[in-house]
Amino acid sequence: xxxxxxYYHIYNRGAHKSPIFLDKIDYQRFLYLLYIANSNKPLHxxxxxxxxxxxxxxxxxxxxxxxYCLMPNHFHIAVKEIVEGGISRFVHxxxxxxxxxxxxxxxxxxTIFQGPYNAKHVDSDGYLLTFTQLPS
Numbered sequence: 001x002x003x004x005x006x007y008y009h010i011y012n013r014g015a016h017k018s019p020i021f022l023d024k025i026d027y028q029r030f031l032y033l034l035y036i037a038n039s040n041k042p043l044h045x046x047x048x049x050x051x052x053x054x055x056x057x058x059x060x061x062x063x064x065x066x067x068y069c070l071m072p073n074h075f076h077i078a079v080k081e082i083v084e085g086g087i088s089r090f091v092h093x094x095x096x097x098x099x100x101x102x103x104x105x106x107x108x109x110x111t112i113f114q115g116p117y118n119a120k121h122v123d124s125d126g127y128l129l130t131f132t133q134l135p136s
Contacts, residue, residue, distance in 0.1 A: 013074030062086030
């Protein structure tokens with residue numbers, strides 16, 4: 001589905017257009033997960049504190065993250081596939097980890113997203129600029 005060295009716009013929103021980020025800490029956790037989910041290493045949250053995770057040397061990344069935009073009820077991420085299957089593995093780890101965090105924090109169960117993530121091939125610089133300059 002994805003081609004190595006090509007760019008893609010990945011996005012998803014909350015179920016029923018509900019917010020997925022309820023406070024500043026939720027945004028910070030998602031950004032933290034953007035970083036640590038982009039690796040073939042397992043996620044060990046009980047070992048790494050958020051501040052320590054950014055100091056770890058990272059190898060075996062799934063994607064290059066080019067840009068992101070987090071809105072209260074959805075997210076957009078521009079990525080470049082750098083290994084076969086990287087985007088799928090990255091987004092699966094990212095969304096699963098965020099849903100687990102959200103469900104624990106807010107005593108919620110089940111998914112918080114509307115459905116599977118969406119992906120669109122970035123076939124022009126104009127498209128990339130349009131999505132990275134979304135109004136806040």
